Amino acid sequence: MKTSTAFLVLPCLLSFMFVAQGDDSGKSPEMLAVEAAGGLVLPLPGGGWEVEFHLRGRDALTDDGLKTLSPLGEVFSLNLRDTRITSEGLVHIGKLTGLRKLHLERTKVDDAGLAHLSELKELEYLNLYQTEVSDEGLKHLSGLKKLQSLYLWQTKVSDEGAAKLRKALPSLRLSLGLDLEKLAAAAPKPDPPESRESLKWLPHGGAAKPPSKSVPGSFIRVNFKNQGKEPVKLTWIDYGGGKKFYAEIASEAVRDQTTYSQAVWLISDLSDKPLGYFVTGKKNANAFIPKK
Incomplete structure (x- = not known):
């Protein structure tokens, strides 16, 4: 009877040890889901997350993969540069209401995508370099009172559209980059680099x-x-x-x-x-x- 009990206990013990040893990552299921979509999750001092897809997720990330972000909790910084996301995927970004920094440069985002960002009231930095956004899309950003830096190089935004947004957000630092034709005609000086x-x-x-x-x-x-x-x-x-x-x-x-x-x-x-x-x-x- 004792031998029979030992044979029953031993497989259970080995099974427990195998499961315990197999789960040594220390990462939550939410973090693993983001990583499976091509993301890198980094903790921030004081709590919250910085998530980057521009290194590992350029080819892997899809609009649907952005669903993995909101279960993660407080995402404060998100880099989607050079990924294949489109405006449809930004509906998931609009749920990250604590987001403060967002990189969207060289993505397929257009004016329809900016509509999903209108509730990101904590957003301080937004980079839209080489996207398809225009003056029409900027209207969705006029209520982001904490927005400090906006980059619009090689977009469809005009000087007039930029001026309207500056009027709505007086403290905004907005950069349209350099117009080469105007540069040749008037030789304007480029914006000075960020002083640190x-x-x-x-x-x-x-x-x-x-x-x-x-x-x-x-x-x-x-x-x-x-x-x-x-x-x-x-x-x-x-x-x-x-x-x-x-x-x-x-x-x-x-x-x-x-x-x-x-x-x-x-x-x-x-x-x-x-x-x-x-x-x-x-x-x-x-x-x-x-x-x-």
Whole structure:
């Protein structure tokens, strides 16, 4: 009887072990669904997601694949550049009401697609370079009061259409790119490149101390540039003062990091010895990690 029981228990135990070992990804079914559609899901400091399809999903992503995004939760940044999506797929993007940054350049999006974006009230950045949008489509963006940057190079948008949208959104930075015919006639100067502030380096143990924790703020990006000869670790000090490792930055390498204003970032060596800190401001910035 004991032998019979052992034979029954052993297969069950082996089956349990097999299932447990087979599910070691630590990823939710929602994340796996996005990845199956060709996406890359990255966590943001303080919560929320950055999703990119422009690297792995150029050929794989379809309009139907965009259905996988809303179950993921708070998607704050989405890159669909160079994918095969059309305006029909943007009906799923319209459900991402917390979205702040959206790349649609070189897609088949037109005016009908922009109608699906009219409820993205948190949107701050939109790139429509080389799409089929026109003045008619811009009407759907006039209610996006938080929109700060809009790129319309090589679209069907006219100067008049752009002027109307600027009037509706006075703080909007709208770029139509350079018209070569007008350039030859009037030789206008191109828009200056985006100015980025340089964050102050706070050496560990120095007189200037960083805050003990990050504070929720607005959505920005920081280029962390490692000027040293050794790789370093980049760690976010969260809202409770805990540490969350994000990446290793090789010597002379640059990491473009999505973050928030008033965030505290720790730089350490590979043995976790603290080297110094950066505290973000309200604008996109550069953070130069000095040589040891």
